[in-house]
Amino acid sequence: MTGRALLPFLVLAVALAACHDAVAPVTPAARGPYLAPVDSGYDFSVFVASPPGDTSRLLVVERGGRILLRKHGVRQDSAFLNLTALTGGASEYGVYSVAFHPRYAANRQLYVYYVDNAGAGHLSRFLADASFDHADPTSEHTILAVPESSDAVLYGGVVAFGPDGKLYLALGDGDAGQGPGTVSLAQDSTSLLGKFLRLDVDAADPYGIPPDNPYVGRPGWRGEIWQLGLRNPWRWSFDRQNGDLWIGDVGEHAWEEIDWLPGGAAAGNNFGWPFMEGNACYSPAGAPCWGL
Numbered sequence: 001m002t003g004r005a006l007l008p009f010l011v012l013a014v015a016l017a018a019c020h021d022a023v024a025p026v027t028p029a030a031r032g033p034y035l036a037p038v039d040s041g042y043d044f045s046v047f048v049a050s051p052p053g054d055t056s057r058l059l060v061v062e063r064g065g066r067i068l069l070r071k072h073g074v075r076q077d078s079a080f081l082n083l084t085a086l087t088g089g090a091s092e093y094g095v096y097s098v099a100f101h102p103r104y105a106a107n108r109q110l111y112v113y114y115v116d117n118a119g120a121g122h123l124s125r126f127l128a129d130a131s132f133d134h135a136d137p138t139s140e141h142t143i144l145a146v147p148e149s150s151d152a153v154l155y156g157g158v159v160a161f162g163p164d165g166k167l168y169l170a171l172g173d174g175d176a177g178q179g180p181g182t183v184s185l186a187q188d189s190t191s192l193l194g195k196f197l198r199l200d201v202d203a204a205d206p207y208g209i210p211p212d213n214p215y216v217g218r219p220g221w222r223g224e225i226w227q228l229g230l231r232n233p234w235r236w237s238f239d240r241q242n243g244d245l246w247i248g249d250v251g252e253h254a255w256e257e258i259d260w261l262p263g264g265a266a267a268g269n270n271f272g273w274p275f276m277e278g279n280a281c282y283s284p285a286g287a288p289c290w291g292l
Contacts (some may be wrong), residue, residue: 214268
């Protein structure tokens with residue numbers, strides 16, 4: 001089943017070639033934005049985040065299960081949160097991202113998205129201690145659990161609060177990549193996989209479904225769905241200035257995608273997977289391009 005007949009604007013990623021000029025070095029201020037090392041020695045670091053309004057703390061997520069704290073620019077000796085007993089054992093299992101409640105300074109709530117050693121995705125809430133330098137692993141409260149097949153490899157990756165204060169989670173379609181003709185759950189209205197979810201974690205326990213989500217009340221649809229048709233939205237972000245949504249969706253064979261929706265755009269958009277990969281037909285093989 002598909003959503004509304006609207007494909008969002010699609011920007012295809014391009015490779016940038018490095019060049020070396022035989023000119024005198026320039027100062028950092030003169031050359032504009034550039035990359036510089038800040039810290040090293042992490043084990044497969046995949047995500048960084050800071051609590052809202054806190055300029056002294058930076059959390060570094062290691063896929064193997066540890067979330068480490070840099071405080072005032074110094075890495076702390078003990079982990080902020082250690083989930084290595086739950087995840088990171090094999091395949092693409094691991095901790096993918098962390099998000100802080102907008103009122104984190106008052107309620108100490110943070111949300112972690114990880115894949116356990118059985119291959120199931122978990123969105124869980126944890127509580128930081130009074131010092132905000134550690135979170136208690138025994139405080140885990142499961143918000144959402146998404147069972148997947150044992151050979152799944154596409155889990156998505158980011159949980160974050162949006163400009164509207166709602167909690168957003170993008171999930172991969174779980175496909176192990178068998179090629180064209182494979183059934184993808186990205187177009188299945190009864191599955192959360194291959195979708196962007198929008199939740200209200202303040203309305204109910206474990207969460208409420210915002211009444212303005214696009215498929216609320218539609219028979220055969222999960223109300224949590226906000227956007228659909230994604231393969232593996234590994235990284236995404238809302239633009240802090242205008243609310244635009246940028247999604248890095250990992251391709252199958254030939255294309256990688258950077259998808260864009262302007263701030264305030266209608267929900268219920270269909271990003272096309274698996275009918276299209278980038279701007280090319282994908283599945284079913286040999287069929288006319290869907291939506292063109």
